[in-house]
Amino acid sequence: MNLKEEIIKLKEELDVTLVAHFYQRDEVFELADITGDSLELAKKAKLTDSKFIVFCGVGFMGESVKVLDPNKRVLMPKIACCAMARMIDEGYYEQNLKQINDAGIPNENILPITYINSSARVKARVGEMGGMVCTSSNAYKIIEKGLKSGKKIFFVPDRCLGQNFAKSLNLKSAVVGDGTDLKEADIICYNGFCSVHQQFTVEDIEFYRNKYPDILIAVHPECDPSICDEADFVGSTSQLIKYIKELPEDQKIAVGTEFNMVNRLREKNTYILSSTKPECPTMNETTLEDVYNTLKSIKDDNISKENEIFIDEETVKYARVALERMFEV
Ligand code: 13P
Ligand code: SF4
Numbered sequence: 001m002n003l004k005e006e007i008i009k010l011k012e013e014l015d016v017t018l019v020a021h022f023y024q025r026d027e028v029f030e031l032a033d034i035t036g037d038s039l040e041l042a043k044k045a046k047l048t049d050s051k052f053i054v055f056c057g058v059g060f061m062g063e064s065v066k067v068l069d070p071n072k073r074v075l076m077p078k079i080a081c082c083a084m085a086r087m088i089d090e091g092y093y094e095q096n097l098k099q100i101n102d103a104g105i106p107n108e109n110i111l112p113i114t115y116i117n118s119s120a121r122v123k124a125r126v127g128e129m130g131g132m133v134c135t136s137s138n139a140y141k142i143i144e145k146g147l148k149s150g151k152k153i154f155f156v157p158d159r160c161l162g163q164n165f166a167k168s169l170n171l172k173s174a175v176v177g178d179g180t181d182l183k184e185a186d187i188i189c190y191n192g193f194c195s196v197h198q199q200f201t202v203e204d205i206e207f208y209r210n211k212y213p214d215i216l217i218a219v220h221p222e223c224d225p226s227i228c229d230e231a232d233f234v235g236s237t238s239q240l241i242k243y244i245k246e247l248p249e250d251q252k253i254a255v256g257t258e259f260n261m262v263n264r265l266r267e268k269n270t271y272i273l274s275s276t277k278p279e280c281p282t283m284n285e286t287t288l289e290d291v292y293n294t295l296k297s298i299k300d301d302n303i304s305k306e307n308e309i310f311i312d313e314e315t316v317k318y319a320r321v322a323l324e325r326m327f328e329v
Pocket of ligand 2: 058082083084085117194196222258280281283
C-alpha cells in the first residue's frame with residue numbers, strides 16, 4: 001500500500017477527523033474530511049464528535065479548535081507557526097497598549113480586536129479586556145459591531161486587514177509608532193503583516209490589466225491597501241473560491257493569495273497575481289508522511305507531545321470568551 005492508501009485506511013479505523021486549510025499541499029488537502037477558511041475550520045472542527053482532530057494548517061488554527069473544545073485531542077502533523085501570528089506576543093501587545101495610553105487614550109476607551117491569526121495567549125488578553133476575535137471573512141461585521149461601543153479599536157496583529165476594513169467603513173486608521181496622532185484614528189493597528197501577501201504589487205495588477213484588459217483582480221484582505229483598492233473583489237479564501245467558481249468559464253481572473261489554493265483553480269482561466277511563487281512556507285511544511293506518522297501514533301498509542309496542542313485553563317477561559325464573542329456577532 002502507498003502512503004495515501006495507508007492514511008485512508010487509518011482514518012477509517014480511528015476516531016479521527018482530518019482537517020486541512022486551503023493553503024495545504026494538494027496531496028494533503030485532497031485527503032481531508034473538512035476544508036475551509038479559518039472561520040469555517042474552527043466552527044466545523046468543533047462540531048465533529050471525533051475524539052481526535054488531526055489539523056493540517058498553522059498553529060493558531062489548531063489552538064482555536066482546542067480553545068473551543070478542550071476535551072478534543074488536537075494533533076498537528078507539523079506545529080508550524082504562521083509568520084504573522086509570530087509577530088505578536090503578550091509582551092509586544094502590552095508595549096503597544098502602553099504607547100496608545102501614552103498618546104492620551106486610556107484602556108477604558110479601547111476595544112481590542114484580534115485577527116484569528118494570533119496565539120491563544122494574545123486572544124486571551126483580548127478576551128480579558130472585553131474584546132473579540134475576527135477572521136478575514138467576518139472582519140467587517142466585527143469591526144462595525146466593535147465601533148458601536150463608542151471606543152477606539154486596537155486591531156492586532158495585521159496592519160493591512162485593519163487598514164483595509166477601516167477604508168471600507170470610511171474610518172480613519174493609524175499604525176502604532178508611525179508618527180500619526182493616534183487620538184485622530186478610529187482604528188489603531190499593530191504593525192504586523194503577512195509576508196506572503198506582501199508579495200503582490202500594483203505593478204502586478206498593471207501587468208495583467210495591460211495584457212488582458214477585461215481581466216478581473218481578486219485578492220485576500222491581508223494584501224496591502226494599495227492592492228485592495230485596485231482589486232475588483234476582496235475576500236477570505238472561501239469567499240475568493242466562491243467568487244471565482246461563479247464566474248463565466250471564459251472570464252480571466254488574477255488572484256492575490258497563496259499559490260496552492262490558486263493553482264487548484266487554474267482550469268477556470270485563473271492566474272496567480274505575481275511573478276514570484278507566493279507560497280506560505282509554514283503551510284507547506286506538512287507532508288503526507290507527517291500525516292501518516294501522526295495517525296500511526298494514535299493507533300499505536302504513542303502520540304508525541306510535540307504534535308499535540310496543550311493550552312492552560314486560564315488561557316482557554318479568556319481566549320474562548322474572545323472567540324465566542326465573535327460567534328455571537
Ligand atoms: P482565511 O481565513 O481567509 O482562510 O485566511 C487565513 C490565512 O492565513 C490567510 O493568509
Ligand atoms: Fe500566516 Fe501569511 Fe501563511 Fe496566512 S499566508 S498562514 S497569514 S504566513
